[in-house]
Structure formats: C-alpha cells, structure tokens
Amino acid sequence: MKLSLAIVAFALAIPTLNFAQDSTAVSSAQQYPNTFSSGSANVSKFTQESKRFNDWSISAGVGVPMIQSADLTSIKNGNGKNLFGYSMYVSVNKAITHAFGLNLQYDRGETRQGWFNTKDAAPSDASVYQRVGARTQYNMISILGDVNISNLLRRVDNKSPYRWALHGYGGIGTFGYKAFQKDEKGQRLATEVKPFNLTNLFAQAGAGLKYKINRRLDVEGRLMYVYTGDDEFDGGGAQYSDINKREDQISDNFFNATLGLTLKLGKHESHLMWHDPLQEIYWKLDVLAEKNQEVEVCKKGDLDNDGVCDDWDRELNTPAGARVDGAGVALDADLDGVIDLYDQCVTVPGPVENNGCPTTPVVDPGTVKEEEKMLDGIEFDFNSDRILPNNTPILNNAVSYINSSTGVYTVIGATDTKGTDEYNQKLSERRANSVKNYLIKNGVGKEKINAVGRGEKDLKYPECEPAEKCPEWKNRANRRVYFEAK
Structure with missing residues (x-):
C-alpha cells in the first residue's frame, strides 16, 4: 500500500x-x-520562453548522523556514547510554486553507535552489556516535498530582497545498508540489506534554514529525522538476538544534521523559491506603464458646459446654471415639467404657467376666517428639532397656503413638560426656527413668516403636567409646531 x-x-x-x-x-x-x-x-x-524565473536547482551537503532510537544508539545516556558518523547528500530540486517544490535526493553515510567506536578495541574492563559497538553504512534514495514556510508566512507588500527562508521537508524512499557489530571477539557483518529494493521503504522529515548568498548560490543548515522501520539497522543483529531485545521499539531511527549548498540553474535573475508573488504584479505594472496609455475622452466636447460630455449627453442644450444628472438631463425634483432652475416651488408640483407652483383660488384679503388662523400641527420626536419625513406633506401644503395668502404667519414651537422650563423654551425656539427655515427654503418669503417658542407653557393637552400623568401619544402631541395668522 x-x-x-x-x-x-x-x-x-x-x-x-x-x-x-x-x-x-x-x-x-x-x-x-x-x-x-x-x-x-x-x-x-x-512555455519555457514565457516564464520569467528559474525553477531548477541542485544541492549537495555533508553532515553528522546520530542514532536516537534503537537498541544501540549514538547518544549518551541512551544505549551508547556520543558517537558521530558522517553523511552526504545530493539532490535535484524542482520548484513548482514559490512555496512548494519536489526534491529527488540521494543520501549516503555511516552511523556509529553503541558503547565504543568500532575503530577502537572493545573495552575489556566494561560490563558485558557495554562491550558492544556498531556502525552502519547506508545508501538512500527518496522523494521529498519542500515547503517554503517563509514564503507562506512572510509579508509581501514591499520590494525588499529576501535573504533568509525557513523550509520544511518530508517524503519517502528506499534504502539499503550494511550493519557491522564489534565486541571483544572482533568485528563482523551483523545485517545486510541490498540497496534500493522497493520493499525496503523509509521516511524522513525535518526543516532547513536557507541563506541566499547570491542569485546562484544558497547555503542551508538542515536537520532531518529518518524513520527506517527496521529493527536491525543499528547493528544489533537478528530480530530476536540478545542485543535486539534491549528495547521494545521496532524501528531504529536517527537524526541527520547537514550543511549544504544549492546551485540555482537557469538564465533568469530570480528563482521561484525566492520569488515574491507580488513581483509579477510589479513587473506587469511596469510593462503597462511603458505602454502608451493615452485614451481620448469627450471627443465631441461639452457644448452646453453642464459637465457631461456630448458623447453620452442626452440633453445637449441644458440651460446655463442648471443642475443635471449623470446623463446630462436638467433636474426636476417635483417632476412637474419645470426644471429646478426655473421652478419657484422646487418640491411642490405646479403648472408651467405658474412657474412650477400650484394654483389656488384667490383668497379674500379681508378678515381671515377662524379656521384659517391655525394650520395642522407638526409633531417632533422627544428632545429633537428634526423635521420628520411624514411632516413634509403638511409643510408643503403650508408653503402653498402661505404663498397664496396676503397675511403674515407666525410659526409657534412648543414642548411637553419633561425637562426644565429653560431647556424647553430653547428647544421650542429651535423647533419653530427649523420649520421657518424649511418654509423659506421652499419658496415662502422671509417677510411673511416669523418664529417664536413657547416652551411648555402652550400645551395642547394641559392635563399632561407632569408628563407622567398622560399616555405617550398626548405628550407627543404637545411636542409640536403650529401656525397662527396675524
């Protein structure tokens, strides 16, 4: 499998x-x-011609392997002393993206483990348990995945050159070895596994820190952990020998610390594993910047000077000073056929012959009738002088009524009984002035309108003092503005 x-x-x-x-x-x-x-x-x-960076390289390095998990180890306080072997590797590397690649790697080396170096004589004064040493000569071929962790995590919002990169490695392969065991009786071949048999699989994983010397060379320190899956790799002999019964684990594993060089191949300046993903964007922007980007707009000009080119202006004769929409059509807010520039009642529809204002019967300039002295009231939210949207129809009717009348009107503001007398007086004045300003803005002459505030002294429902005695709808009715004709 x-x-x-x-x-x-x-x-x-x-x-x-x-x-x-x-x-x-x-x-x-x-x-x-x-x-x-x-x-x-x-x-x-x-195609090869279209790419802009190198993606092939070769690596080589040397190192020190040390068996960590076995019946005979290379590490002190385990089943042996600190014994250092040697190793070397050569690999051919292919970068697939700026953050991932594949390496085909060959490893060769020798581990030394046990209680003494096999180059030395077996100690005669040691215990029987410690009168054993071993060494293992191995050859390995593996396919490793190479993850550029730095390119996954680093910020890429600048153009600074990269020098350091952390890589993660992991993969599987096949191996062969010769394990030699030595004791006071001499040295002998304990186990031999023929190299590169596809049934002899191993796995290795680790990390490396790379430094870019220049565009061609990188130097890398790497630490790998090799899982052999073989209980005889350490030279302990057959599976059920006395030495191989010292530990329960069935895999002899080792660390391999190496220092190596990587030669990047290709004619391009940048290698993919050192490639800032945004560099392609920078390059493409530079290419676009060098191209002629002149685009001729408004070929036909703007004949009516309304700010909309004649190429897409739907009204080529807009009067000077009129506000227009995106298609160059003069605005008519109340849709009465009179553009806002000429409409004397911008928000109230009216016929063209009356300059956009509604026509009303001529009012007798004599005595004002009692029902005409007070218009409908405008109510406000609590502690607010903002005109509510549902009040604008009342105010628009007031514009038409006041304009058609010869009288002068007073806008009177009032409040409920919540709050102090002084604050309510100022609030009522703000409400009255807010309505007055709206009327003037929509066509009422300043000479026809005044504004006063009466605070909480002019209650529509006098029984609401204090306010807690009344339901909210009555208090809301007390928060109002109404009109009086002089």
Missing part, C-alpha cells in the same frame, strides 16, 4: 511540474474564455 501511494503521488507530480507556473505571455486571439482556466481569454499556453 505504501509503495502504491508513492507511485501515484509521483505520477501526479509529473504534469504538475510542466504546467504549475503562470505564464506572463498574452494572446491576441479574441475568443471566449476557457472555463477550465482563470476565466481570461488573454492567457497563452505556458
């Missing part, structure tokens, strides 16, 4: 290697976008 998964993963990686990088070339063919692509019809097939 492990072997099958490895073959499938490798097979899937082959087409990925060929098509992973984005192309910077464009196509001039006008056709419907490919629904299996990014959706753009202006993207050409990726």
Whole structure:
C-alpha cells in the first residue's frame, strides 16, 4: 500500500511540474474564455520562453548522523556514547510554486553507535552489556516535498530582497545498508540489506534554514529525522538476538544534521523559491506603464458646459446654471415639467404657467376666517428639532397656503413638560426656527413668516403636567409646531 501511494503521488507530480507556473505571455486571439482556466481569454499556453524565473536547482551537503532510537544508539545516556558518523547528500530540486517544490535526493553515510567506536578495541574492563559497538553504512534514495514556510508566512507588500527562508521537508524512499557489530571477539557483518529494493521503504522529515548568498548560490543548515522501520539497522543483529531485545521499539531511527549548498540553474535573475508573488504584479505594472496609455475622452466636447460630455449627453442644450444628472438631463425634483432652475416651488408640483407652483383660488384679503388662523400641527420626536419625513406633506401644503395668502404667519414651537422650563423654551425656539427655515427654503418669503417658542407653557393637552400623568401619544402631541395668522 505504501509503495502504491508513492507511485501515484509521483505520477501526479509529473504534469504538475510542466504546467504549475503562470505564464506572463498574452494572446491576441479574441475568443471566449476557457472555463477550465482563470476565466481570461488573454492567457497563452505556458512555455519555457514565457516564464520569467528559474525553477531548477541542485544541492549537495555533508553532515553528522546520530542514532536516537534503537537498541544501540549514538547518544549518551541512551544505549551508547556520543558517537558521530558522517553523511552526504545530493539532490535535484524542482520548484513548482514559490512555496512548494519536489526534491529527488540521494543520501549516503555511516552511523556509529553503541558503547565504543568500532575503530577502537572493545573495552575489556566494561560490563558485558557495554562491550558492544556498531556502525552502519547506508545508501538512500527518496522523494521529498519542500515547503517554503517563509514564503507562506512572510509579508509581501514591499520590494525588499529576501535573504533568509525557513523550509520544511518530508517524503519517502528506499534504502539499503550494511550493519557491522564489534565486541571483544572482533568485528563482523551483523545485517545486510541490498540497496534500493522497493520493499525496503523509509521516511524522513525535518526543516532547513536557507541563506541566499547570491542569485546562484544558497547555503542551508538542515536537520532531518529518518524513520527506517527496521529493527536491525543499528547493528544489533537478528530480530530476536540478545542485543535486539534491549528495547521494545521496532524501528531504529536517527537524526541527520547537514550543511549544504544549492546551485540555482537557469538564465533568469530570480528563482521561484525566492520569488515574491507580488513581483509579477510589479513587473506587469511596469510593462503597462511603458505602454502608451493615452485614451481620448469627450471627443465631441461639452457644448452646453453642464459637465457631461456630448458623447453620452442626452440633453445637449441644458440651460446655463442648471443642475443635471449623470446623463446630462436638467433636474426636476417635483417632476412637474419645470426644471429646478426655473421652478419657484422646487418640491411642490405646479403648472408651467405658474412657474412650477400650484394654483389656488384667490383668497379674500379681508378678515381671515377662524379656521384659517391655525394650520395642522407638526409633531417632533422627544428632545429633537428634526423635521420628520411624514411632516413634509403638511409643510408643503403650508408653503402653498402661505404663498397664496396676503397675511403674515407666525410659526409657534412648543414642548411637553419633561425637562426644565429653560431647556424647553430653547428647544421650542429651535423647533419653530427649523420649520421657518424649511418654509423659506421652499419658496415662502422671509417677510411673511416669523418664529417664536413657547416652551411648555402652550400645551395642547394641559392635563399632561407632569408628563407622567398622560399616555405617550398626548405628550407627543404637545411636542409640536403650529401656525397662527396675524
């Protein structure tokens, strides 16, 4: 099963290697976008000529392996002393994206483990338990996934050159080895596994810290942990030998610390693993900046000077000073056919012959009737002088009525009994002035309107003192503005 998964993963990686990088070339063919692509019809097939960065490299390094988990170890206080072996590796590396790549790696080395170095004679004064040493010569081939952790986490909102990068590695492979055991009787071959048999699989994972020396060379310190899955790798002998019964684990595993160099191949300045994803955007913006971006707008000009080009102006003879919409049509807020520039009652519909104001019967300039002295009241929210939207029809009617009358009107503001007398007096004045300003803004002459505030001294419902005695609708009715004719 492990072997099958490895073959499938490798097979899937082959087409990925060929098509992973984005192309910077464009196509001039006008056709419907490919629904299996990014959706753009202006993207050409990726080729070696279109890519702008290198993605192949080779690495080599040397290091020190130390068996950590076994019946015979290379680490003191385990089943052995601190014994250092040697190792080397060579790999061919392919960057698929700026954050992921695949490495085909060959490792060769020798671990030394047990209670003495096999180059030395077995100690005669040690206990029987400690009169054993071993060394293992190994060869390994593996496929490693390479995750550029720094490119996943680093900020990419600047153009600063990168020098350091943290990588994570992990993968599987096949190995062979010769394990030699030595005691007071001498040295002998304990176990031999022929190299590169596909049934002898191992796994390794770890991390490395890279430093970019220049555009061609990187130096990397790496620490890997190798899981062999083999209980005889340490040189302890057969599976049920006395030495191999010292520990229960069935896999002899080791650390491998290495220092290596990476040579980046290719003709381009940048390598994909050192590539800022935004650099392509910077490059494309630079290319666009060098192109002629002059776009001629408003070819026909703006004949009526309304701020809307004649190319899309629906009204080419807008009067000077009139406000227009996005299509160049003069605004008519009340939709009465008289544009706001000429409409004397902007918010109240009226015929053209009356300059956009409604026509009303001529009012007798004589005595004002009792029912005409007071118009409908305008109510307010608590502690507010803002005119509510539902009051605008009343006020618009008041505009028409006052304009058609020869009398002078007083806007009177009032409040409920909540709050102090002094505060309520000022609030009532603000309410009266708010209504007065609305009337003047909508066509009432300043000479025909005054405003006064009476605070809480002019209650529509006098029984609401204090306010807690009355329901809210009565208190709301007390918070009002009304009109009086002089």
